[in-house]
Amino acid sequence: MRGIDYHVTVNRDLKNMEGVAMREEFQGWFTADIPEISVERIQVQNADNLGVYYLDLAAGQFNTYTPYACEILPGEDPDYFTIQFSALFDPDADDFYTIADHVTLTKVFPVTGVEYEKRNVLYAGGTLTVAFQDVPDEKGAVFRLLIAGGPDGLVDQKGAYLEKDVCVYFKIEVIP
Numbered sequence: 001m002r003g004i005d006y007h008v009t010v011n012r013d014l015k016n017m018e019g020v021a022m023r024e025e026f027q028g029w030f031t032a033d034i035p036e037i038s039v040e041r042i043q044v045q046n047a048d049n050l051g052v053y054y055l056d057l058a059a060g061q062f063n064t065y066t067p068y069a070c071e072i073l074p075g076e077d078p079d080y081f082t083i084q085f086s087a088l089f090d091p092d093a094d095d096f097y098t099i100a101d102h103v104t105l106t107k108v109f110p111v112t113g114v115e116y117e118k119r120n121v122l123y124a125g126g127t128l129t130v131a132f133q134d135v136p137d138e139k140g141a142v143f144r145l146l147i148a149g150g151p152d153g154l155v156d157q158k159g160a161y162l163e164k165d166v167c168v169y170f171k172i173e174v175i176p
Helices: 096-100
Strands: 002-010 026-034 039-045 055-058 068-072 080-085 103-109 118-124 127-132 142-147 166-174
Touching: 039 142, 039 166, 055 068, 055 166, 080 103, 096 118, 096 127, 103 127
Parallel strands: 068 166
Antiparallel strands: 002 026, 039 055, 039 080, 080 127, 103 142, 118 127, 142 166
């Protein structure tokens, strides 16, 4: 949990239900506990072959600069990313497209800096699924999936956010 400090001032004009006013102004501080969001699992699939995972990574496997081998069949693009969070987002308050805006997929080798567009976003039971457009099955290509953290990154309507960026590198290995 992360605490956010608030300063409260109640002036002496405040009255209770019977009309009795405060004797003197009150000032004080309190700390509200805001739960942190964490990423529990990231899975990489092909939209045409759901249920077959090219990568299935748990929390301790993120934020390493060594790319994971992503073995795919020829013609199958690694374009479907499932991200399981520690907390449920509120479907009435949280805009999942805005949350998905903090998830990016970039080709980093060969160096192009191409960031792929999202073509579909789904959310159910703590899991955000983002499908990207035109991800190539280029052998040896390295990609970075980034989920932006910090107060300017992925934040829900209650103010909870990822403490820091979550990043996964993967390298395409086409298997015969």
